[in-house]
Amino acid sequence: MTAVRTTRLLPRAYRPLLAHPGFRRLLPALAASDLGDGMSVVAVAWLAIEIAPPGHSGMLLGAALAAYALPGALGALLFGRLLRRLPPARLLAADSLIRAVLLGCVPLAWLTGTLHPVLYVALLAGSSVLHAWGNAGRYSLVAEMLPADQRLPANALLSASVSASIVVGPALAGFLAVVVSPAWLIGVDAVSFAVLAVMVRRPGGPAAGKAVPPAGADAADRSAAGLRLLRKQPELLGVLALTWFFNFLYGPAEVALPLHVTEDLHAGAGLLGLYWTLFGAGAVLGGLAAGTLRRFPLWPVTLGIVAGWGLALVPFGLGAPAPVTLACFTLGGLIYGPFTALSYTLFQERTPAAWLTTVLAARSAALLTAGPVGTALGGPLAALLGPRGVLAASGLATVVLALAGTGVWAWARRRRPTTAQGRTAISVRP
Template sequence: MISARLFRRFAQGYRPLFAHRPFRRLLPALAVSDLGDGMSVVAVAWLAVRLAPPADRGPLIGAAVAAYVLPGVVGALVLGRWLRALPAQRLIRANAWTRAFFLGCVPLTWALGALHPARYLTLLACSSLLHAWGGSAKYALAAQVLPAEQRLAANALLSTSAWVSTILGPALAGVLATVIGPAWIIGLNALSFAALALRSGFLGAPDSPEPAAPAPDTRPGQGLRVLRARPELLGVLAVTWLFNLFYGPVEVALPLFVAQDLHAGASALGLYWAAFGIGAVTGALTVGALRNLPLRPVLLCIIAGHGLAMLPFGLPAPAAFSLVGFALGGMIYGPYNALAFKLFQDHTPADLLTTVLALRGSVLLTASPLGAALGGPLTTALGVRQVLTGTGIAMIFVAACAAALWIRRTKQHRIRTRAVPVGGPRS
């Protein structure tokens, strides 16, 4: 009885999305590219392990993870004057072709015996140049073709596609890494982006005519002005940046935890990421079927809860404890992006949404790679377990500080409101 009721609730939340042709056509292609990226979570780090001598593995893993996403900041800032006026559909296609070409060069260079660390990092960096624009464009497209009441469900479904890839992708990569090697897994990722590029060229128009969006404002700095005029968005962006910063070392420390502390291989690393992804899918789908959530308090609770879930890595206990904690962390974290994008979609003018989301993406792209770059030296200096638990403590601290500031600001606003007479200030 309860399960049937829950199923109907989920169906009511998600079924209307597939009545919109562009969203319905793009989602499978995005899922394929997400699966490719999910495999690369393991492949990028594991290929770095193969390319570097044992003493340099930590720094090279951090550099590879950073190179895979960080240059998107440069693309968002330097190429903005040419890209911000493009439709979301064309931005998705441009990013997909860029990813396909440069990631496809990795296995070819490996096969020729010419893939050394510097060249590997260069190819990863070039592949991510349009990452911020491509990532923001799919959420901007959802906001463009869907009514406001369906945006949270759409965001949750897009996030779920990415989380499903962290279940299937790492597990599949863990198997394939022993059969074809990590370089060829990255080649499969390149093919997945080529499929997305081809599909995004044939989306068609919305099924029902929607009001035409205003022409994009291409003046420099418009995205920053929107954020400065909306403190709630700027505050969420700052907290999310810190959240991602403290998450960055996990991407370096976890492979080392599996290899050094557990004495296991790529399949075990894939299992950890798969457990995280299963939890994230559960959390994202559940929140996507809900309505009228208090967005900012829920976001802070997610940050604190994810930090608590990282603490089992510090226990002298069997690996099952840290695996369960990582899965719980995924369940808590899963809804975060859907909720955060909903906040931006609701408080940003339609003609500036892609620009603001690209700016948001470019800012956040600096956080996790910076944390990953710091993760190598930190794991060498402090130890793997200490870094993993330390990230959790830092997340709890960020959530507590943000909550205190938010409560203080809310009280000050109420005091100012009460101080003004009903008829307005008297002269």
């Protein structure tokens, strides 16, 4: 009876999702791994600062953050021929298992006194090598489980889970980092991925139907067809390009924020955790609100999100006090909230089911090169401009990106004035 009452309190768009057995079992396991990653937002950066040689904290921080994501793009290229044949559940389980093992080595190395900066970066890099395929498996599995009219709310829940983990995870990490080494927090992240790997692979888990390619198509043919499909979808390419530059310009800010907390504000891990907690709280609200709407005008929403996030970073460069920048970071999260769900829903709607895992892996691989490249530049830029200067420059460049995207969008509309409404909006119902 209590469960029924709780379901009735939910917005109508989310009720069918919690009534679906496979999705209902999958969501808590994904939430557990998201929480572990939320703690690692603080732990990976803080541990890099702790073990860095004197005067090299910014460089090691950028290298660690890049290593935690960038090798996933390489894995998408190297293992594509093998992994394209696997169903989404097995891709998700394989990625989770590798993350569990290699991230689990971080606290062990720290405990034995062998956690050299090079080893730390190598373990982070190895843990992310299947990230593109694991991420593709997550959203392909959801697309297989659910009918088309439930995908946007499902994607909104998944992105809200990530955002909620940024509310709880950094707050826990900031509190616990005062008591224990951040290496142990990375170990908790490893345990969360072990839970996800076991849950997905156990009998009765959410192993939805396999995305079987057309008969007679080998891996090379499927790869080529997937690329041809993307080339024939200007909306997909446009959103992918916008997202790539958006993530690239965010990268330096991710490096600059911890340095801003330590060098400019002379504060500790607790304040860094609070920044990410408030960002996540805003993103949860924005993401969940997105899942309740029937239609999204694609380009106005995405361009508005990009511009809004950029404006939220500008006050950092103006020397605004911490309470003001905390409020700006919260607003930035609220603005960003719908972006991920909107993007994935577009790809799910425009891509045939047999090619969805391949296309999403290509998407993830492309995007995995964006943020890490930006974070790798963050260290040198912080040394040149200072943390405040990097945050402001990132924000202003992001606003310029939104303005450039608006110009391209307006030009494309003038060239094709008869474009149907369905090609510029995401529908929850066909």
